[in-house]
Amino acid sequence: MAKSAMLRAFGRVWLKPLTFWALATPALWLGWQWSALLMGGVHALGFNPIETTHRFLGDTALRILLISLAITPFRDLTRWLPIMKIRRRVGLAAFWYAVLHLAAYLGLDLYLAANMSIAGMFAGLWNDVVERIYITLGMIGFLIFIPLSVTSFNSMVRRLGAKVWQRLHYSVYPLGVIAVFHYGFMVKGNQLGPWIHGGVLLALLAWRGWSICKSSPRPAASMQSGS
Amino acid sequence: MITRKPFNWQLPDREITPKNRFMNRREIMRAGGALGVLGLAGCGVGESAAAHTELPDVAGMGYRETSYTVDDPSTPLEAVTGYNNFYEFGTSKSDPARYAHAMSTDPWFIEVEGHAAQTGRYALADMIDYSALEERVYRLRCVEAWSMVIPWVGVPLADVLRQFEPTEDARYVQFISNSNPAEMRGVRSRVLDWPYKEGLRMDEAMNELAFLAVGLYGETLPNQNGAPIRLVVPWKYGYKSAKSIVKIKFVSEEPVTSWKQSAPREYGFYSNVNPNRSHPRWSQASERVIGGGVFARRETDMFNGYSEQVAHMYDGMDLIENH
Numbered sequence: 277m278a279k280s281a282m283l284r285a286f287g288r289v290w291l292k293p294l295t296f297w298a299l300a301t302p303a304l305w306l307g308w309q310w311s312a313l314l315m316g317g318v319h320a321l322g323f324n325p326i327e328t329t330h331r332f333l334g335d336t337a338l339r340i341l342l343i344s345l346a347i348t349p350f351r352d353l354t355r356w357l358p359i360m361k362i363r364r365r366v367g368l369a370a371f372w373y374a375v376l377h378l379a380a381y382l383g384l385d386l387y388l389a390a391n392m393s394i395a396g397m398f399a400g401l402w403n404d405v406v407e408r409i410y411i412t413l414g415m416i417g418f419l420i421f422i423p424l425s426v427t428s429f430n431s432m433v434r435r436l437g438a439k440v441w442q443r444l445h446y447s448v449y450p451l452g453v454i455a456v457f458h459y460g461f462m463v464k465g466n467q468l469g470p471w472i473h474g475g476v477l478l479a480l481l482a483w484r485g486w487s488i489c490k491s492s493p494r495p496a497a498s499m500q501s502g503s
Numbered sequence: 504m505i506t507r508k509p510f511n512w513q514l515p516d517r518e519i520t521p522k523n524r525f526m527n528r529r530e531i532m533r534a535g536g537a538l539g540v541l542g543l544a545g546c547g548v549g550e551s552a553a554a555h556t557e558l559p560d561v562a563g564m565g566y567r568e569t570s571y572t573v574d575d576p577s578t579p580l581e582a583v584t585g586y587n588n589f590y591e592f593g594t595s596k597s598d599p600a601r602y603a604h605a606m607s608t609d610p611w612f613i614e615v616e617g618h619a620a621q622t623g624r625y626a627l628a629d630m631i632d633y634s635a636l637e638e639r640v641y642r643l644r645c646v647e648a649w650s651m652v653i654p655w656v657g658v659p660l661a662d663v664l665r666q667f668e669p670t671e672d673a674r675y676v677q678f679i680s681n682s683n684p685a686e687m688r689g690v691r692s693r694v695l696d697w698p699y700k701e702g703l704r705m706d707e708a709m710n711e712l713a714f715l716a717v718g719l720y721g722e723t724l725p726n727q728n729g730a731p732i733r734l735v736v737p738w739k740y741g742y743k744s745a746k747s748i749v750k751i752k753f754v755s756e757e758p759v760t761s762w763k764q765s766a767p768r769e770y771g772f773y774s775n776v777n778p779n780r781s782h783p784r785w786s787q788a789s790e791r792v793i794g795g796g797v798f799a800r801r802e803t804d805m806f807n808g809y810s811e812q813v814a815h816m817y818d819g820m821d822l823i824e825n826h
Contacts, residue, residue: 323582323585468594
């Protein structure tokens with residue numbers, strides 16, 4: 277009894293702030309490493325800090341996206357409903373890491389490669405989107421992500437209505453698939469990383485498919501997070 | 504050997520051989536003399552004498568400075584030995600430095616096969632003339648659009664290949680890298696079709712720039728850089744420079760090369776550094792300079808800046824088609 281009371285208190289008081297700080301930690305760490313690097317101190321960014329930054333932000337965005345997709349299965353398995361209060365927050369964090377990922381690629385690569393010309397930077401972006409399949413996929417994924425992030429606020433959920441909102445947010449599944457392929461086409465050779473992330477995504481999608489087939493839809497439960 | 508520097512008698516400090524090392528070197532040379540200087544003379548097909556299997560220490564050898572150098576500063580040693588693509592030890596850039604120590608390089612044998620008069624299995628010290636080492640400071644351009652400048656120590660590839668007396672049918676030469684899952688953890692996953700294979704057209708292999716390195720920064724080649732012997736082909740993308748070579752094959756047809764086999768649309772046989780051919784993954788127009796400051800970039804040169812020495816080999820060839 278005391279245990280479940282504590283769990284309830286945790287869900288009510290601590291869950292959201294802790295989630296926020298957990299999600300912010302990778303960005304804070306990266307910022308700390310970059311300030312150490314620029315001030316000539318000891319840092320963990322290696323000999324190619326720009327490449328490390330791209331990899332780190334991309335990995336983090338994809339992993340947080342996978343975590344956001346794991347929240348509903350987690351609820352179904354544990355029947356701990358308060359977890360739903362952080363689902364949108366986690367998804368939104370994935371979007372912010374994708375924004376940083378794109379910004380780093382624009383600023384640390386294309387802008388410098390174009391000798392610091394903004395027009396050249398966007399010309400480089402278009403060139404990459406047209407020529408490089410992994411960047412084409414990355415940009416498509418990012419465009420899909422934008423409507424999801426701007427509708428993640430309570431006011432937007434209310435304005436759209438639960439049904440329309442839910443339907444719009446189903447595009448998180450193709451987004452996940454695109455993100456994994458973006459990763460897979462980026463690496464050289466047949467590497468393990470994309471297969472592992474793809475495997476996790478596949479398991480999460482299979483869970484959804486199986487839940488739908490069982491046909492016990494709980495539209496109310498999925499939307500009751502009145503944060 | 505180190506005194507053969509007619510116009511510059513002042514040796515840099517690193518070229519002055521410590522006395523104990525020098526004495527050690529004389530012993531090795533004496534042993535070499537007893538067996539015929541290169542150990543190859545009269546060998547024919549067969550195995551070379553076991554006396555030469557001990558791996559020479561490059562730091563104890565003198566080496567000649569040559570005019571093959573570049574204006575830009577050399578990449579710091581920590582970066583050269585800490586940031587490597589050597590997928591046999593893992594796909595992360597820091598994996599080779601972390602795991603390559605597990606590879607045993609002593610003794611080291613190289614099998615020579617195919618269209619040549621002298622074939623067989625040779626100990627490294629029988630194949631490389633350690634009394635003729637020279638230092639060459641070359642640019643290294645990775646296909647991933649980053650670059651380094653590295654002072655290698657070694658011998659021209661042509662000098663080594665000529666010893667085997669390749670026949671007219673030897674139109675290409677293939678290099679096969681070590682692949683031992685017990686010591687090279689990356690080989691346990693099929694990132695590529697192991698062992699790693701590379702190749703050159705015969706005229707490319709005999710070009711003055713093609714080099715076999717046994718050391719860098721005046722020391723024996725560290726494992727993560729392809730010990731004990733690796734190719735250095737500075738006008739081509741880094742992956743052409745096969746590491747830890749265990750087999751050399753003289754062949755008449757274009758040999759299989761690992762990256763082309765893995766993704767033919769992306770990696771061709773020639774793989775000459777070419778800023779005009781945009782790779783499906785990376786623009787090749789410019790490159791990040793490793794160790795040159797966080798934001799350091801430079802424009803990529805055709806043939807990585809070695810047009811003068813190599814461009815003639817590709818006269819009349821479409822280098823976009825034959826990428």
